[in-house]
Amino acid sequence: MEAEGREEADDENQKVPPRQLTTAELSDALQTIEQWLQWFEDNDCNAESSRIAKRGIIERVDASEWISPIVVVQKKSGGIRLCDDLREPNKAVIADSFPLPHIDDVLLRFQGASLFCTLDLKATYHQLGLHEDSRDLTTFITHDGLLHFRRVPYGLCSAASAFQGIMTEILQGLWGIVCYLDDIVVFGQSVDEHDRNLDAVLRRLQDYDVTLNKSVGQ
Template identity: 35%
Template sequence: MVRPSVSPWGAPVLLVKKKDGGARLCVDNRQLNKLTIKNKYPLLRIDDLMDQLRGASVFSKIDLRSGYHQIRVKESDIPKTAFRTRYGHYEYVVMPFSVTNAPAVFMNYMNKIFRSFLDRFVVVFIDDILVYSRSLEDHHEHLRLVLEVLRERQLYAKLSKCKFWLSEVKFLGHVISAEGIAVDPAKVEVVSQWERPRTATEIRSFVGLAGYY
């Protein structure tokens, strides 16, 4: 994933605690991102994704393990990903989470490999894959096709986060079933319990969350 580096680049790092108690290494690539030409590949609107799911009754959700890290970085660009630590200078050979174009690059790749399945039985949003079907028989075949693509492309899922053969699924802040699509009650609770915003940053955070729905 990383290797020792002699690059003139060198971003600072910090450790952020994860929900499972572990720690994530976060590289502060703000300076690199300022110099990067932004990839304009569009991220799909959530309501457009949800429209595809009407009428489906069986679902499987696949979460890729550290999805961005499964994409290799072009050799000539690797030095730009360098970061410095107390133990030395290192650089990524896979795509880091902190570079500005990572979501667009990954979304483009996922849409490309699943293109023939999109709008039929697959919804992809970054590294979340939702397989949906109208019947158990259809779902068996749809799931087989999706897993076959992942195997061919050597993309690995995190089994603990995957869920299969569901009649109801939580996906992108919504609860989806044969009965329809609703906002996840847990997200509604977050909004209802939100403390009164007191700064411009807090207001933007609240408006962003509320506007999502």
């Protein structure tokens, strides 16, 4: 399977349905056209915005009822990540309730295993499309105008539970694995069992066009 992933999002051929947000009624639309534009005075921000636009993660829009500032996050691996400051839009989103794995359950499943490896999913939430009816909520402002996300953005209140639910559905029926958001631990009691489980996971991820980072810890 492709470790680095596709350079452009292909919504028409995406095998996982795009995520649609459920929103509550608000009395007033949000128009936050103020401050924080200084983030885009940094050339790195402009370059990152162009990069993710080319990959189909964001797209330009002419107008929106929801306009949020942008937040720049420094990645541990270097570089930056552009995120919406979604504190106000999140108030209108009815969050998913799909649970994350509990540590006690995870440790119980590891009992008897002697071999482990970890698969790291690439770009996490950006692998999950955002329904076109929900994209307006993610609109943000830059010096070049308004853009919104076509993929699920970081900072969305329901992103983690929605992503966990999708990955649980994708990996359903496979043995010797634990998935916690963008980390998949594959384990087995023997080399043969571990390798069979790993092969099954890789095939399943490939079937759903889910991509991995290059590095694999073992």
